[in-house]
Amino acid sequence: MTQENNQVSAFLNRLSESATLAMTRKSRELQAKGIDVVNLSLGEPDFETPDFIKGAAKEGIDQNFTHYMPVPGYQDFRESICKKFKRDNGLEFTPDQIVVSTGAKQSIVNIVLATVSEGDEVILPAPYWVSYIEMVKMAGATPVVISTDIAADYKITPAQLADAITECTKLMIFSSPCNPSGSVYSEAELNALADVMVDHPQMTIVSDEIYEHINYTTAHCSLGSIEKIKDRVATVNGVSKAFAMTGWRIGYMGAPLWLANACSKLQGQFTSGASGISQRAAKAAVEASPSVTDDMKAQFEKRRGFMKTALEAIPGFEVNEPEGAFYMFPKISSLFGKKFQDTVIANSDDLAEYILTEGHVATVSGAAFGSPDCLRISYAASMSDLEKATERILNAISKLS
Ligand SMILES: Cc1ncc(COP(=O)(O)O)c(C=O)c1O
Incomplete structure (x- = not known):
């Protein structure tokens, strides 16, 4: 047990760090080094309160x-x-x-x-x-x-x-x-x-x-x-x-x-x-x-259409069409076992990490949501960020063999 684990309660030791917040923290660390990261790990609308x-x-x-x-x-x-x-x-x-x-x-x-x-x-x-x-x-x-x-x-x-x-x-x-x-x-x-x-x-x-x-x-x-x-x-x-x-x-x-x-x-x-x-x-x-939310919904729907087509074009991504919310949840397990240089992608945590370090796009491993074959990609982001992110993911995945 580490010193830190000794000092906090048994209750706290039962908890895991939020995977989405952990991903945000890692992308901020990269951004602090001057790297342009597209953050698709967040679960919040990119609009302002009416x-x-x-x-x-x-x-x-x-x-x-x-x-x-x-x-x-x-x-x-x-x-x-x-x-x-x-x-x-x-x-x-x-x-x-x-x-x-x-x-x-x-x-x-x-x-x-x-x-x-x-x-x-x-x-x-x-x-x-x-x-x-x-x-x-x-x-x-x-x-x-x-x-x-x-x-x-x-x-x-x-x-x-x-x-x-x-x-x-x-x-x-x-x-x-x-x-x-x-x-x-x-x-x-x-x-x-x-x-x-x-x-x-x-x-x-x-x-x-x-x-x-x-x-x-x-x-x-x-x-x-x-x-x-x-x-x-x-x-x-x-x-x-x-x-x-x-x-x-x-x-x-x-x-x-x-x-x-x-x-x-x-x-x-x-x-x-x-x-x-x-x-x-x-x-x-x-x-x-409820119609005050229609415009935001229409924009999310447009982005969903874009994301579905863009992610379907990425080898190893199996994509469905979500009916609601603002996330894509592709199945990516066919990529497990693939390598980039010395890095082996053994699971969805590794893939999320690889996409962040190699592609500079923050996503969240499906493991955090109890679905370790998948990856969560938020599309609560501008179309230009989504275009940039999907291109980068495609490039990063293309380097795996
Ligand atoms: C499924 C689900 N329930 C609840 C919440 C929490 O929402 P709130 O901001 O109201 O605490 C979230 C936020 O991400 C969510 O995704």
């Missing part, structure tokens, strides 16, 4: 929303969230079932810490968002990973779900649209999964819908709108992705009352209520017509 939202925040400052806030969020904001859930998702919540947090990330960790402990199992369809597994480990619970592949469009089947559930299953966490695969579950697919969930009343399901508005094809369906399991679903959402508001740190959930109360209790001891000024901004965002 002016009407900034205006609401300015009003919030003038109206002195600057004190400690109610822990679960301001009442009128929670009322707006109830209306949003009804308008967009067909979900019925009362304000006391809503908890506003410092980002959707906090909403999810609140739920994990409020529901599971050692001995409990948490089902995670892979690829999963990197933080889910770390949160489960943090709570001392056991992650149960269901693997999927590109042939299944990275979606689990009801049979896989049924096989994964045991009497220790307490929670399942998934995102649709999914980070990192971009896959979207249709209403029929969610219904079929709900048919399995309904037989396991001890299980709570977290439906992470943070990419709801970045969906190019299928109409968005919320798992919680399915009658037979609606009382066991916690729907998590936020303003970070849809409204380019990652830095404002506002997420929220609608959940069964017992769970909302549990999360409020927990949050009350950690961070208290989320920033009042940010809540005023987020209230304007959730009250706006």
Whole structure:
């Protein structure tokens, strides 16, 4: 054990460094040496927060929303969230079932810490968002990973779900649209999964819908709108992705009352209520017509089309067409075993590292998302950066033999 490991808690030693942040750190190190790196490792829109939202925040400052806030969020904001859930998702919540947090990330960790402990199992369809597994480990619970592949469009089947559930299953966490695969579950697919969930009343399901508005094809369906399991679903959402508001740190959930109360209790001891000024901004965002996000979505869709064609042209990249979010998730395992000079590409970590050092493009290894055959490439970047990046990746891969 290193000196550093000795000094930090056992709890901290259970956690891994965020793979996406690690990649960002490595690309900054290269940039500091004067190297031009295209960073496609990040999960944030490259747009600015719309002016009407900034205006609401300015009003919030003038109206002195600057004190400690109610822990679960301001009442009128929670009322707006109830209306949003009804308008967009067909979900019925009362304000006391809503908890506003410092980002959707906090909403999810609140739920994990409020529901599971050692001995409990948490089902995670892979690829999963990197933080889910770390949160489960943090709570001392056991992650149960269901693997999927590109042939299944990275979606689990009801049979896989049924096989994964045991009497220790307490929670399942998934995102649709999914980070990192971009896959979207249709209403029929969610219904079929709900048919399995309904037989396991001890299980709570977290439906992470943070990419709801970045969906190019299928109409968005919320798992919680399915009658037979609606009382066991916690729907998590936020303003970070849809409204380019990652830095404002506002997420929220609608959940069964017992769970909302549990999360409020927990949050009350950690961070208290989320920033009042940010809540005023987020209230304007959730009250706006969802069509305000159409322009951003159209730009992402154009980039998706470009990326699909460009990545398909790279030898060894197997590419599907993600229906949502802003990531490509090619299968790249046919490149394992290839070499550049003395460097052998043994796995997706090696490939991400090679593409960074040789091609100067930052991506993230699929291993971090529980899919070690893949690579995550964000297209939340300008077209010129995407053109430059895909050309560089093609060049780097062409040097492998
Ligand atoms: C699937 C998923 N859920 C939740 C979050 C967290 O979002 P927030 O910025 O609201 O904490 C992210 C951010 O990358 C995400 O990709």
